[in-house]
Amino acid sequence: MSALLDTAAPLPGLPDPVHDSQAAFRAVMNALARPGKPQKLDTGDFQAPAPLSNTAGAIALSLFDYDTPVWLDAELAGSSQVWQFLRFHTGCPITDDPGEASFALVSDAEHMPPLSSFNQGTLEYPDRSTTIIAMVDKLTGAKAVTLSGPGLKKPAGFNASPLPPSFWNELAAIHAQFPRGVDMLFVTQKQVAGLPRSTRIEMKGR
Template structure:
């Protein structure tokens, strides 16, 4: 039998709040180092410590760890439709991070994407400005698989010669948008790819070339 919307909403409100990091200080420090290493070495995979972290679905443990590490009261967060429709996910993020959830992607310091196939255009997010490029949005794509799709070739700061990266799922025109985004440097968004246990990152300073199939 299909559950009435009001019953579902009531159940969501009474769902026990999922716990955050077991050791908030040390777990957040370890996760922050992994994120910084991923940003400093674009395309490399960094493993996160996820012991006993069980966020409400559809928020994944890796995406939750990134959120618990980077989000705070001063970082407006935009959620895609998949995550925004989950009251337990919003309650988890509000309680453990204090981050305000905004309705417009351009207002967000971070964007958390639960369904990367339906990712809105990258140009919808805050691109920063020439004076304040660091005000751009960092977009976090959850549920990523590595080495399962067409590879792109990366070059730029933090990369000796070139590196390769393959992630899925993404929208059909994703890499074209990334290439356009990174040509704006120092403006443009940064990307974090959240897998099952690993992350990879693609800062706006990285040059991206589609690899021939």
């Protein structure tokens, strides 16, 4: 995976770096604390380089730093503007290996690689797993799975689309390994929903 960085100045970062970063971070924390419940994230005049969405870009700028290796899917990795933007504003190293990534940015969620290819942490250090930020079109529609566990008073339905056909089976199997696993953030143009690895996932009809 490689991209040549051009010499053009990267797009500006968050208009109000402190407050905008805090707002994005708060939305992510609320999303992970309340699994499956979409949280509003207004990015205002902020503009991320395509194909990185404004919402995903704002989250990236609030979470990434020089100590968090980041994996990019093919569309993002092929954009020199995305590379330059992330490196300039966060200092994060870009890795070719999803198994080494602290964070993964996925612009084409329907064709993301198998979840087993990402770092799932260890029993001793489960926090070293990958947080996957997947850009999706919708967080509504027919409920694909039922969620239960910490942060949920009662089981709740959830869906996001588009995703690979095998996605929910894969995620349910990985979450069954808790405390190992991956944390998911599903991002639309104005919302973010989280599924931490502590969330139990039951397929509909089972």
